Amino acid sequence: MNRVSFRTASAPALVIATLAAAATPSGAVVTVDLPNPCSDRNTLQAIAPDAQLNAIKLYYKGFIRSSGNADRQACLEAHVLMDDQFAVINTTRDLVVSKCLAIDVAAQMATEGVCP
Incomplete structure (x- = not known):
């Protein structure tokens, strides 16, 4: 299983990562940290x-x-x-x-x- 992790992501990067994960047949897991409020x-x-x-x-x-x-x-x-x-x-x-x-x-x- 492939795992891609982003520390911070803007909206376009999040969309691209989500689309890339959905397009791969291996069922990659994408984890994205939410922006830190502090x-x-x-x-x-x-x-x-x-x-x-x-x-x-x-x-x-x-x-x-x-x-x-x-x-x-x-x-x-x-x-x-x-x-x-x-x-x-x-x-x-x-x-x-x-x-x-x-x-x-x-x-x-x-x-x-x-x-x-």
Whole structure:
């Protein structure tokens, strides 16, 4: 019996693996792990604390640049990226680690009420 195992799989890879298993006459078994809901937390915890803050800051840089509202961009840059206390960045990190949230969800929660 053949066995194929994938650690993480996107939807197209899952479909291809399923079709390949169904097409083989030997009755191959396909096992697919579901996406880990704590993958962002695990990734952050695998790096040094300073690197954790830098990773979250890089996320915010991309998030802010992709925002279409110029006023909101300026506000978020001032309150998130230029804050010497790193209040929003630390809050985001704490939410990811303590509540096992994805970084985008934690960032949205951490910035609620920061910029109207």
